[in-house]
Amino acid sequence: MGQKRKWNFPSNNFGQIFGIADSGVETFKGTPMKSLAREICQNSLDANDQSGQPTKIEFKAFQLAPSDIPDFEGLxxxxKRSLAFWSGQTTDRAKSFFETALSVANNVAITCLRISDYNTTGLTGAREEYNSAWCNLTKSSGASDKSGSNGGSFGIGKYAPFACSVFRTVFYSTLDSANQSAYQGVSRLTSFRNASEEITQGIGFYGGEKNAPVYEQISLDSEYHRPVGQHGTDIFILGFNGDEHWREQMVASILDGFLYAVFNGTLVVDVDGTQISKDTLDGLVESHKDYFRERADEYYQTLLNRTEVCTFEKLFTEDPETCGKVTLRLMIEAGFHRRVAMVRQTGMKIKDKGHINGIIPFAGVLYIEGVELNTYLRTLENPQHLEWEVERADNQRKAKKLLQQLSQFIRESLNEMRDDSSEEELDPPVGEYLSAKQEEEAANEKKEERIMDTIHDVDSRVTEVKPPSSGEQDEDTAETQHPNDTGEISVSGFPGEGGSGDQGAGNGGGNGGGHHAGNGGGDIPKEHRQALSTIPASHIRNLVRDRKEGKYTIIFTPAISACDGVIEIFMSAESQAYDANILSAHCATHPNLTVEGNKIQNINFTRQQPLKIDVQIDYHDYCPMEVKGYGNKV
Structure with a gap:
């Protein structure tokens, strides 16, 4: 007769004590839905049974009574023991976690999430002691036996489901390709004193003797049983912590990360009744647009469009380790964010490649083919599979060269597309403002800036004004920059400031008087007769509203407050900047702006308060802008 199955939290045998900040779980806590979608889809695609059928995944929420959870009393x-063990800590982090978990445990029904995949091999090797797909998922730490072009390689992705559980507890069940069945529960808590006063490791197992799995299938969802003969894996997350929008977030995350796999028909997903397939993409991209965080809607247009997209190919044949082929699809469209989705052979996007061009709005998808090339790039990925890092390579020079070749291919392709398809040449040309040495962009941008309608960014520059060296004087310019008595950079020569003669009459005159009367008199009060100081900007954005009409929006966020302010706008070229001829300027908070040449006047700067100005310039194409601010500090 078999004994009753119970949760078992092994003793640490007087060894290490484990706290609440499990590094694996913490990796995914910041973006739990995105991480869960990414890791599940990646693992299931890797486990495809090569039958020619697409990998199918189902996410299904359900309610479960505590009494229906195996040995819930033991969990x-x-x-409770963990709460008592950590209550003496100064920080409330562990205490708060266990109080929340116990509160949910006292509910009449507990929300759970079932994740099931089909047309996969399942978790093989359940009867092996180590180094099998089953063991690497349920018991190993930092172990992965994936090879070749498969998506995962660190074994850290298995922590993502635990980050979505208020109990940090998951059940696994599988029917593998050899028709072997197994299930087991795993709980990643903390060390605590058990009934024998021993301190535990914090990781508990529900199953057979010696923490072995039970060699049969289980379903905690009463409405689900795996179809006979359908190999695959079921994961049950106890105490699922998704909010009311988890479905939309999950759909958007799957499309953000696996759009290519869905588009080419190798991945089909059901998120609690919402079907994600190549046949439903049109509607989903439109209905979930507000939930996208990585521009899946732009990439979808690039994949779908057949008339405005250009396709480019490049073969890598020089090095046997990096042999392969890349295919790039590019589309130029107003409002696009100038990024390229870098997609590996599994259909998983690794990153959004930026720093390609700061002027033309475009989107692209780069698909990487070839076992050798994919295998090599996989060795450069960080544990989250969101970035290629040169530092991970044994030969960093080789890795850097490969990444530079990919970047150069994208830039050259964009240049070629512009030259072939544009009726009017862009000035300056594509890539003119790219540094000679571009590094890969940081992993999946965390800051989000979104402006709706058809507005898109234009490259901007913040210029630090340096005082001239001793004895230097620029006689060819009407604007003079110089340090004042406090060492700050000041500017004279603007209308309303007059000259700066040493005694008596200055020669600047004009409308404002200046430091002294000047030969032009002036009507600005004496207290305002001082040189303007450079106003540093915390942030500047330039947005195109209508390229053909030369209409832009400037958002200038000053780092300090100032009155009598002036903004100057320049059009940047390769080696110098040219005055922008401003036709008009309007600001809701400053109705009395005046315009002269490239200057906008009558501005008051308020520290960290964004100033939004709609301008029209006498230039009718995309152009990078340089913006400077000046004023009297207050």
Whole structure:
């Protein structure tokens, strides 16, 4: 007769004590839905049974009574003991976690999430002691036996489901390709004192003797049973912590990360009744646009469009380790964010490649083919599979060269597309403002800036004004920059400031008087007769509203407050900047702006308060802008 199955939290045998900040779980806590979608889809695609059928995944929420959870009393006891063990800490982090978990445990029904995949091999090797797909998922730490072009390589992705559980507890069940069945529960809590006063490791297992799995399938969802003969894996997340929008977030995350796999028909997903397939992409991209964080809607247009997209190919044949082929699809469209999705052979996007061009709005998808090339790039990926890092390579020079070749191919392709398809040449040309040495962009931008309608960014520059060296004087310019008595950079020569003669009459005169009367008199009060100082900007954005009409929006966020302010706008070229001829300027908070040449006047700067100005310039194409601010500091 078999004994009753229970949760078992092994003793640490007087060894290491484990706290609440599990590094694996913490990796995915910041973006739990995105991480869960990414890791599940990646693992299931890797496990495709090569039958020619697409990998299918189902996410299904359900309610479960505590009494229906295997040995829930044992899990509840572990939660209580953990709370008691860590209550003496100064920080409330562990205490807060266990109090929340126990509160949910006392509910009449507990929300859970079932994740099931089909047309996969399942988790093979359940009867092996180590180094099998089953063991690497349920018991190993930092172990992965994936090879070749498969998506995962660190074994850290298995922590993503635990980050979505208020109990940090998951059940696994599988029917593998050899028709072997197994299930097991895993709980990643903290060390605590058990009934024998021993301190535990914090990781508990529900199953057979010696923490072995039970060699049969289980379903905690009463409405689900795996179809006979359908190989695959079921994961049950206890105490699922998704919010009311988890479905939309999950759909958007899957499309952000695996759009290419869905588009080419190798991945089909059901998110609690919402079907994601190549046949439903049109509607989903439109209905979930507000939830996208990585521009899946732009990439979808690039994949779908057949008339405005250009396709480019490049073969890598020089090095046997990096042999392969890349295919790039590019589309130029107003409002696009100038990024290229870098997609590996599995259909998983690794990153959004930026720093390609700061002027033309475009989107692209780069698909990487070839076992050798994919295998090599996989060795450069960080644990989250969101970035290629040169430092991970044994031969960093080789890795850097490969990444530079990919970047150069994208830039050259964009140049070629512009030359072939544009009726009027862009000035300056594509890539003119790219540094000679571009590094890869940081992993998946965390800051989000979104402006709706058809507005898109234009390259901007913040210029630090340096005082001239001793004895220097520029006689060819009417604007003079010089340090004042406090060492700050000041500017004279603007209308309203007059000259700066040493005694008596200055020669600047004009409308404002200046430091002294000047030969032009002036009507600005004496207290305002001082040189303007450069106003540093915390942030500047230039947005195109209508390229053909030369209409832009400037958002200037000053780092300090100032009155009598002036903004200057320049059009940047390769070696110098040219005055922009401003036709008009309007600001809701400053109705009395005046315009002269490239200057906008009558501005008051308020520290960290964005100033939004709509301008029209006498230039009718995309152009990078340089913006400077001046004023009297207050």
């Amino acid at each position: 509840y006891d572990a939660l």
